Amino acid sequence: MSFVLHGVGVSSGIAIGHASLASHAALEVAHHIVPEDQVSNEISRLDIAFNGVREELEALNASVVSGPATPEYGAFLELHRMILDDPTLSTAAKTYIAQNQCNAEWAITQQMGVLMAQFEEIEDPYLRERKTDVIQVVERVLKILLGHPGYVPIPLKHDGDSILVAHDLSPADVIQYKQHRFTAFLTDLGGLTSHTAIVARSLNIPSIVALHHARGLIRDNDVLIVDGAQGVVIVGPDEHVLTEYRLRQNELELEKQKLKRIKATPATTLDGTAVELQANIELPQDVEQVKENGATGVGLFRSEFLFLNRDSLPGEDEQFEAYRTVARKMRGMPVTIRTFDLGADKNLDNAKRVAANPALGLRAIRLCLAEPQMFNTQLRAILRASRYGQIRILVPMLSSVSEIAQTLQLLENAKQSLRQEKIPFDEKIQIGGMIEIPAAALCLDVFMRKLDFLSIGTNDLIQYTLAIDRADDSVAHLYDSLHPAVLRLVAHIIRTANRTGVPVAICGEIAGDIVFTRLLLGFGLRTFSMHPAQLLTVKREVLRSNLPDIIPLAQKILKADDPERIQGLLTKLNG
Numbered sequence: 001m002s003f004v005l006h007g008v009g010v011s012s013g014i015a016i017g018h019a020s021l022a023s024h025a026a027l028e029v030a031h032h033i034v035p036e037d038q039v040s041n042e043i044s045r046l047d048i049a050f051n052g053v054r055e056e057l058e059a060l061n062a063s064v065v066s067g068p069a070t071p072e073y074g075a076f077l078e079l080h081r082m083i084l085d086d087p088t089l090s091t092a093a094k095t096y097i098a099q100n101q102c103n104a105e106w107a108i109t110q111q112m113g114v115l116m117a118q119f120e121e122i123e124d125p126y127l128r129e130r131k132t133d134v135i136q137v138v139e140r141v142l143k144i145l146l147g148h149p150g151y152v153p154i155p156l157k158h159d160g161d162s163i164l165v166a167h168d169l170s171p172a173d174v175i176q177y178k179q180h181r182f183t184a185f186l187t188d189l190g191g192l193t194s195h196t197a198i199v200a201r202s203l204n205i206p207s208i209v210a211l212h213h214a215r216g217l218i219r220d221n222d223v224l225i226v227d228g229a230q231g232v233v234i235v236g237p238d239e240h241v242l243t244e245y246r247l248r249q250n251e252l253e254l255e256k257q258k259l260k261r262i263k264a265t266p267a268t269t270l271d272g273t274a275v276e277l278q279a280n281i282e283l284p285q286d287v288e289q290v291k292e293n294g295a296t297g298v299g300l301f302r303s304e305f306l307f308l309n310r311d312s313l314p315g316e317d318e319q320f321e322a323y324r325t326v327a328r329k330m331r332g333m334p335v336t337i338r339t340f341d342l343g344a345d346k347n348l349d350n351a352k353r354v355a356a357n358p359a360l361g362l363r364a365i366r367l368c369l370a371e372p373q374m375f376n377t378q379l380r381a382i383l384r385a386s387r388y389g390q391i392r393i394l395v396p397m398l399s400s401v402s403e404i405a406q407t408l409q410l411l412e413n414a415k416q417s418l419r420q421e422k423i424p425f426d427e428k429i430q431i432g433g434m435i436e437i438p439a440a441a442l443c444l445d446v447f448m449r450k451l452d453f454l455s456i457g458t459n460d461l462i463q464y465t466l467a468i469d470r471a472d473d474s475v476a477h478l479y480d481s482l483h484p485a486v487l488r489l490v491a492h493i494i495r496t497a498n499r500t501g502v503p504v505a506i507c508g509e510i511a512g513d514i515v516f517t518r519l520l521l522g523f524g525l526r527t528f529s530m531h532p533a534q535l536l537t538v539k540r541e542v543l544r545s546n547l548p549d550i551i552p553l554a555q556k557i558l559k560a561d562d563p564e565r566i567q568g569l570l571t572k573l574n575g
Contacts, residue, residue: 002236005218007186007211008476009231010197014249015184015206016242017161019222019235021215029105029142042097046104049144050090056140057081083137088115105145112138163224167215169200184226186214186233191476198459198509204289204533208233210476259536263294267539269521270546276527277535277542278334280507284325289532294539297334299529300394300455300507301326303378304340313374319381327389336455336529337382338394338434339375343367359469364397369406379414386426394455398433398440404450407431434507436460441489448502455529456493458508462486481510482570484561491523491558498524505529517541518573522554 034042057077083089089111096107112134119131164185183205190197190209200207206228218224218235225234225245234241267275278299279290283306290298306314306322314322327335343363368375382393395407411431418425435441436457448454458481463470465485468478480486490506497504505527510516512530517538520528528538553573560566 002234002238002241003217005211005214005233005235007208007214007231007233008190008192008197009206009208009228010190010192011201011203011205011207012229013184013206014228014245014252015163015224015226016245016249017163017183017224017226019165019218019220019224020162020182021218021220022164022166029109029146030103031106032103034101034103036101039098039101042102042104042107043094045145046090046094046097046108046141049104049141050084052144053084053137053140054081057084079133080137083134086115088118089134089137105142108138108141108145163226165214165218184208184224184228186211186218186224186226188212188215191470191472192479198531201531201533204531259540262536262539262543263292265539265543267296267542269542270544271548273521273526273547275521275542276505277539278336278505278527278529279532279535280529281326281532284322284329286532287326287329291329293532293535295333295532295535297336297390297529298326298330299334299336299505299527301335301337302341303337304342307340307342313377316377316381316384319378320384323382323385323391324388327385327391330389332390334390334392336392336394336432338396339365339368339378339382341396359463359471365395365403365407366397368395369403369410372410375410376414376417379411380418383414383418383425383429384423386429387424391426392430392432392453394432394434396434396457397436397460398447399437400439401443401446401450404433404447408450432503434460435493436464436508438465438489441493444493444496445500448497448500451502453503454493454497454505456490456504456506456508458486458490458506458510461489461508465489480563481513481516482563482566484566487519487558487566490520494520494524503527512538514538514541515570515574518545518550519554519557519570521545521547522550522573523558 057080089108092114093104093107093111096102096110097104100107115134116131119134162182164182166185166187168189169185169187182203185200185203185205185207187209188211192209197207197209200209206226208226208228208231211233214233218233222235223237223242225232225237225241227233227245234245237245267277269275276296277294278297279286279293279295280300280302281287281290281298282302287298301323303319303323306319323335323337326337341364343358343361343366362370368378379393382391385391393411395404398404398407408431415425415427430452432453432455433440433447433451434455434457435444435447437460440447441461444454459470462468462479462481462483466478466480466483468475470476470479494504504525505511506520506525507529509530510520511528512534514537517528518541521542530538550573553569557566557569557573560569
């Protein structure tokens, strides 16, 4: 049977292959028989895991008490506590271990099955649906037992034409897939500019999120066509449709080959204005793709990805090697390293913090300042690597001058420690700030007195300006990069920085979207940083642009407040 699913395309291209389903939770566990003398150890592991979940729920409850939260959220926590304390789950699981001499993971999943069967017999549909809460509680216990909170295991069997289908993937999950070959990936959850989607684009394969029920409707090994540009998945296509999409796939490949011809061409507009096109990376090995696409620097090295998918923090030497590798490979071109932006949807594996709204909580520079030793380790590593290239430091999520002052003091402390140890570094290393909070955009003059350069993080700037969680697909339709408030903030930042001579770039997703290329050039932007795969397409748009024609239309768009008029003017600008 053939059917079509619609979602949000986050990475374009066409893939044809077989579905490879990843478990959306850690519920598929192995069964082990343990020696009799290890039974008490398995029971202790289970007790520790249950206590760990109790602590998590208490922390969540504390956040409810101290901050704004709905009564439903409190009721949800109470229900999960009740399930956790229900002897049918906890006591029975321990009895199961003792009677069957098995591992704790297997015992808790078997007991979950018993509870699920009981819920299935309930006539009341509302109460019957509470089985979902049982699954969520058991997931929490299993994550602690397995020591891999949040991980989605990679399917054991996949080959060159596998298309990964998952319920959800964290950025840490996605980064694992850089080492595995999938031709596309699909998820039930996610939004266009969620961090997961951004990392997905870095894989440079067709990807679709927010499919809602794909994990439940698609079966393992189903033949799929994924059209990333249209956000369409065709399950079980007939031969006629397959032939049509194979033809389109070939056409896209020819288009890519043509673009490679402009790799070495300087990015200059028709009127002779030079434009810098740099690349965003997550890991040192991404530099190869940066060079393949002719970038003139690394505009954003998301260093937090060095911290993910591991049980311990990267030490100073390990970080130093990663930063030095990138600097050396870029051979004197600028490399902008963002200090770790952890704490929202990108967390350390051993993180204990549970926040009601992590996007507004202890993340990015706030976390760095709260963990000065961890921050100092990274600053020393960056400084040590700075003598091997043109390295710059970029600080994320600044919102106040005091944060800049604290950061500069910590940087000076790191420099002083290196001087005392007679370790060379670039004494004049530049430090910049990401402008991604409206407060920073509105106090730009004060920020610019302290910083050497600016980089606009439009993904978070839009999120915070419009008060929309970009990871929540239920409000994804409200996320609007063309909202007048967003355009005016972006134009204000570029204009203010240009007026005072402070270098400014955009490293958010709109920098790699050719719909925005001419508009941003018209606002005065001259440095873009994007995923390497988007670079040649944007360069082609720059080569076709003529600033004297663009600037008047860009100013008209800036003054417009009607969405239809903005869209009409943008179409004319790009025509």
